[in-house]
Amino acid sequence: MRKSFLRVVLFVALGLAGSAPRSYGQANPKPGENPILRDIFTADPAPLVYKDKVYLYVGHDEAKEGQMFNMNDWRCYSSSDMKNWTAHGSIMNVRDFKWASKDAWASQVVARNGKFYFYAAVQEGTPANAKAIGVAVSDSPTGPFVDARGSALISDKTTPGPNGWDDIDPTVFVDDDGTAWLAWGNPNCYLAKLKPNMTELDGPIQRIEVPNYTEGPWLHKRGSTYYLTYAAFAHQGMSEKLCYATAPRVTGPWTYQGILTDQAKNSYTIHAGIVEFKKQWYLFYHNATLTLPTGESGALGRRSVCAEYLYYNPDGTIQPIAHTLAGLSVPPRKGANPASPQRPPVAPTATPPATSAGVSLTENTQPRPMQWPGSPVFSTMPDPATVALDNLSFNHKQGTTSLGQTFEVKADCRLTRLDLFGGDGFGTDAKQPVALALYDLGPATGLAADAPTYAVGANLLGAANSLIFTYTPQAAGILQFDFAASHQVTLKAGHRYALELQGVAKSAPLFWRVSRQDTYAGGGAYQNRQPVLLNDKRGYDFALAVYGTPLTN
Structure with missing residues (x-):
């Protein structure tokens, strides 16, 4: 889960309150049809490919009428075909971080050193009373996970600023040379190297500067090109879309590539998770279209995870992605992903930024x-x-x-x-x-x-x-x-x-x-x-x- 500036949240919340959420593919959904998870409300998907399965980590939305967000634990699902998903239940509760008080927000799990490391945004208790990032560890991708530090990995003291919500939305990327990187933040995108133990920072915190960044970063690599996908525009008074940038190194320089996908249905937030599985690339995100069998329908704090196929252009840029009902229930396009380019993609030449003479x-x-x-x-x-x-x-x-x-x-x-x-x-x-x-x-x-x-x-x-x-x-x-x-x-x-x-x-x-x-x-x-x-x-x-x-x- 991610939070933008309060004035933006309230503006959108009031706007959504007057419109009834739509039922989206509720009658006998096909396997892989969106939303792909239907037993509970889920948000902020983070996929992990391990051996012959995809493990999908999500936040659990439990907001009732009048609540903005109510999230207390994280869930895990797995699939070997990207259509049928097995629920593994709760893998950790926010209060398993003894120093945290509430808010089981966006998370991600990575495999390293024979263990599985879980990074999550929570609300740190007194005296900080601000958002923070914790790290937990398990011997299994389905948990249970236990606090690996007994304290926050990233806290409000780490990145002091005027807002108490800037340390959210962790994403961890392990490069080909074994170096692990942590990125996070709202409305700034922070980047730091992790030590091999995966529970400590290794060096100074940097900042990734890309246009329209709000929150929810996701790092991945294809060939020699690094990709940063992120939720954009919310801090500018708009509903979030997904934008992305490319770079020859994880430290940049980053080239803005524009909007990847539009606003999610019935939700002002969106959160990307990108993974390759069995030679096909996928985008995970959430919307708020699900109606549970109980009759409870999607809303601001009741979202549902979806997935789409992701395709690259020959120059390494990503083709714009439309949100569909069919999702992964239909086969991917054959031959749609060309081989990885040997050089980072180059953005189209822009019109010179000067027009008037003088x-x-x-x-x-x-x-x-x-x-x-x-x-x-x-x-x-x-x-x-x-x-x-x-x-x-x-x-x-x-x-x-x-x-x-x-x-x-x-x-x-x-x-x-x-x-x-x-x-x-x-x-x-x-x-x-x-x-x-x-x-x-x-x-x-x-x-x-x-x-x-x-x-x-x-x-x-x-x-x-x-x-x-x-x-x-x-x-x-x-x-x-x-x-x-x-x-x-x-x-x-x-x-x-x-x-x-x-x-x-x-x-x-x-x-x-x-x-x-x-x-x-x-x-x-x-x-x-x-x-x-x-x-x-x-x-x-x-x-x-x-x-x-x-x-x-």
């Missing part, structure tokens, strides 16, 4: 910027990655056509560059373009820093038309706009300016990061030229830095 856009010059590069003449905050924690795009609330930040400069200068802390999204196209505009609001004397609205005149960057630019999804980082001499407008000391991103309401081509507090006294963040409201409060700032050349008399 300006160039460089994407992701610095992922997760802890400070602005160089020496800006002005910035709304010194440490954008730590301070700008929320994501806003044109899909926010009822939809918006402009996101803006007002600011002042202390001395006259010519604008040479603008840096925004942004990223993610679907990218720009004809249906969801993005434009950059800059307005002089006049002398700031007597104006409130976060006025209830502002009026604009001529756009300093493009006269009647805004500066249109092309954007391809990047991990959260700096978007750097450089202006040619002919486009370097003059910024006057004592004047208030408004920088805007303009787009199509309800679209999400990219996200601009905004603070959770007022970080800049001389201006504020706006949407539709009205102050940004988060949690019904105002006083926020977008992450913006302005670079310029001083003017001399």
Whole structure:
């Protein structure tokens, strides 16, 4: 089980509460038809191939009406044909981790050294009271599993941050050379090497930077290519889809390959598990379509595990996967998976990220910027990655056509560059373009820093038309706009300016990061030229830095 930001969870929960879940293939289902497990509600599938069987580890959903999630134990199923599944019952209860208090969330089992190691996300008890990752061990793939450490492998102290839910969704990958890697996290994707004993970290924690990442990572390898599949978009106010990236090494660099599969039916969450069994690849995930014989139907906290065939393209990319009722009840396509490529796949060449003459856009010059590069003449905050924690795009609330930040400069200068802390999204196209505009609001004397609205005149960057630019999804980082001499407008000391991103309401081509507090006294963040409201409060700032050349008399 995975948890996104509470405001996203509540928004989707309220939306699903008004719609009745659908019965999905309940009448005499064929073996392998989705959902593939039907005795209880299950979620967050994690497959393990061991000898001649696939073992499938799942969380057990027990939420009743009015509950978001209620998960107390983990279950195991096995199959030798991927159609008929044997239930092995509960393999561990969350309270078997004596230091944990609740929440048997996403897990995975790997075989190593003649034993089976079980990694799971739980809620650590006092004094931490935050999500953590434990590890248990067994001599059998069906358990029982016992706590291997007596303490959390990953705790809130391991990855300190503003959220208590970031240490969830562990995935473990053992490479061909025997090196074991652990990845996890929401909304950051962490990566660390494990010691051969599989119960301790071996070295520093790294961070994988990929676009749209929310949670639920899954690592696998095919040929010489590494794949990272993950649940995406929930931290941006949308239901989760599965995206993936490829790399020549588990430590990257990672190339974003886009959306693998769409939102699960009747569920805002989704969780990938990918495995090869008898020369065929499979994707496991969950939806919320099952109705039990008792009449209890699927819902936010009552999900059900499904599976689909997975196919590769000749270049090593994965073909998009549709969710089907038939699932694995029908034979796979013959000859659909070509041989593994000898070199990592290369993403299609993107459209150059600059369109308007006189300006160039460089994407992701610095992922997760802890400070602005160089020496800006002005910035709304010194440490954008730590301070700008929320994501806003044109899909926010009822939809918006402009996101803006007002600011002042202390001395006259010519604008040479603008840096925004942004990223993610679907990218720009004809249906969801993005434009950059800059307005002089006049002398700031007597104006409130976060006025209830502002009026604009001529756009300093493009006269009647805004500066249109092309954007391809990047991990959260700096978007750097450089202006040619002919486009370097003059910024006057004592004047208030408004920088805007303009787009199509309800679209999400990219996200601009905004603070959770007022970080800049001389201006504020706006949407539709009205102050940004988060949690019904105002006083926020977008992450913006302005670079310029001083003017001399």
